[in-house]
Amino acid sequence: MQYAGVGGVGVGGGVGGSVDCDVLVIGGGIVGLSTAHALSRLAPGTRVVVLEKEDGPARHQTGRNSGVIHSGIYYRPGSLKARFAVRGAAEMVKFCAEHGIPYEVTGKLIVATEREELPRLHALVQRGRENGIPVRELGPAQISEYEPQVRGLAAIHVGSTGIADYGRVTAQLAESSGAEIVYGGAVDLISRRASAVGVRTTSGLVVRARVLVNCAGLQCDRIARLAGDDPGMRIIPFRGEYYDLARPELVRGLVYPVPDPAFPFLGVHLTRGIGGGVHVGPNAVPALAREGYGWSVIRPRDVATELVWPGSWRMAARHWRYGAGEIHRSLSKRAFTQAVRRLLPAVTPADLCPADAGVRAQAVLRDGTLVDDFLIREAPRTVHVLNAPSPAATASLPIGREIATRALTTLRSS
Numbered sequence: 001m002q003y004a005g006v007g008g009v010g011v012g013g014g015v016g017g018s019v020d021c022d023v024l025v026i027g028g029g030i031v032g033l034s035t036a037h038a039l040s041r042l043a044p045g046t047r048v049v050v051l052e053k054e055d056g057p058a059r060h061q062t063g064r065n066s067g068v069i070h071s072g073i074y075y076r077p078g079s080l081k082a083r084f085a086v087r088g089a090a091e092m093v094k095f096c097a098e099h100g101i102p103y104e105v106t107g108k109l110i111v112a113t114e115r116e117e118l119p120r121l122h123a124l125v126q127r128g129r130e131n132g133i134p135v136r137e138l139g140p141a142q143i144s145e146y147e148p149q150v151r152g153l154a155a156i157h158v159g160s161t162g163i164a165d166y167g168r169v170t171a172q173l174a175e176s177s178g179a180e181i182v183y184g185g186a187v188d189l190i191s192r193r194a195s196a197v198g199v200r201t202t203s204g205l206v207v208r209a210r211v212l213v214n215c216a217g218l219q220c221d222r223i224a225r226l227a228g229d230d231p232g233m234r235i236i237p238f239r240g241e242y243y244d245l246a247r248p249e250l251v252r253g254l255v256y257p258v259p260d261p262a263f264p265f266l267g268v269h270l271t272r273g274i275g276g277g278v279h280v281g282p283n284a285v286p287a288l289a290r291e292g293y294g295w296s297v298i299r300p301r302d303v304a305t306e307l308v309w310p311g312s313w314r315m316a317a318r319h320w321r322y323g324a325g326e327i328h329r330s331l332s333k334r335a336f337t338q339a340v341r342r343l344l345p346a347v348t349p350a351d352l353c354p355a356d357a358g359v360r361a362q363a364v365l366r367d368g369t370l371v372d373d374f375l376i377r378e379a380p381r382t383v384h385v386l387n388a389p390s391p392a393a394t395a396s397l398p399i400g401r402e403i404a405t406r407a408l409t410t411l412r413s414s
Helices: 030-042 080-099 115-130 140-146 166-177 217-226 300-308 310-331 333-341 396-413
Strands: 018-026 048-052 103-105 108-112 135-138 154-158 162-164 180-183 187-192 197-201 206-214 233-240 243-245 254-257 269-272 278-281 352-354 358-365 375-379 382-387
Touching: 018 030, 018 197, 018 396, 030 048, 030 166, 030 396, 048 166, 048 206, 080 103, 080 162, 080 166, 080 396, 108 115, 108 140, 115 135, 115 154, 135 140, 140 154, 187 217, 206 217, 206 396, 217 233, 217 358, 217 382, 233 300, 233 310, 310 333, 310 358, 333 352, 358 382, 375 396, 382 396
Parallel strands: 018 048, 018 206, 048 180, 108 254, 206 382
Antiparallel strands: 103 162, 108 154, 135 154, 187 197, 197 206, 233 358, 243 278, 243 352, 254 269, 269 278, 375 382
């Protein structure tokens, strides 16, 4: 069941009102709705309510990414990202097939264009094999067999990578979950008692739940603090800017550079999407608002939150050269084009047409560390998902089960 919030019909009738439930999920992105979906399957009859401040699902990270089903090759063996991405890729393909959602298993190339990248490329081969992912090593001539316009010294082909429409996946999860989904009201008050958690939204709705699950993405640390918990991190938003390729025939599939292991970003890549167009990007520049999809969007509260967090300054001191390069490529289309030309020499500035940007919710610790794994923490009657950027969409089904299992354990012990 889905309800409109402000301007529509709220749970309990009209704007405002109150409702009781077993589990309340805050956040209507793919992780929150996968959690609701998992709850309905692990514990049928559990009453679940989902609160989403926007007027529909998947309005932020879920609906503003490149749509890639990641293989799991990048992630440290044994980490949550590695385990859930490998498992989640197979489950996502199956879920899309079962529900008639557009997807394609395309495979992808990870291409080394400089000699100093070759050791990192070979390390990825080993990591992929440790994670159980089939990879094939390629020389320059073999790269051309897959991608005639792409140039490189060496590459690896990862056959299990694909693409999907995550907006439609999220809508299907919402429909299949059986949860009561309330749109159009942000959470502005949380009161936790020994027997329940009470939540109020800006639309006046009050929800009483036995367990609260925080899947608020870009706002997750704020929700944790509203609940009275210290998350030990802050969300620092990084905007990822994209272009559409005016000559999509230059690229057959998915082409990635060799990533720098010091950063949780994959670099500017080429992604042929479900509709046949090719996305180019993203970069990773500091956003001046948590939902700041352009340089002109500035929210003083968000900027102040970043400036007072010690981890922001320590991160900046450690990685300022990388950040300066990303900002330069954001402000200069020619510089962005040069980054793309490392992989695709034929591209020109005229080939790049601005497309919608996304914002990554990156957790940063007090010491300036960029959290590189999914981060889930529990407190009395609450489960907080505090870092779930890429590959969270790929891994959403097993992540949802993990979160749901933790919530149900709390529910049954209460």
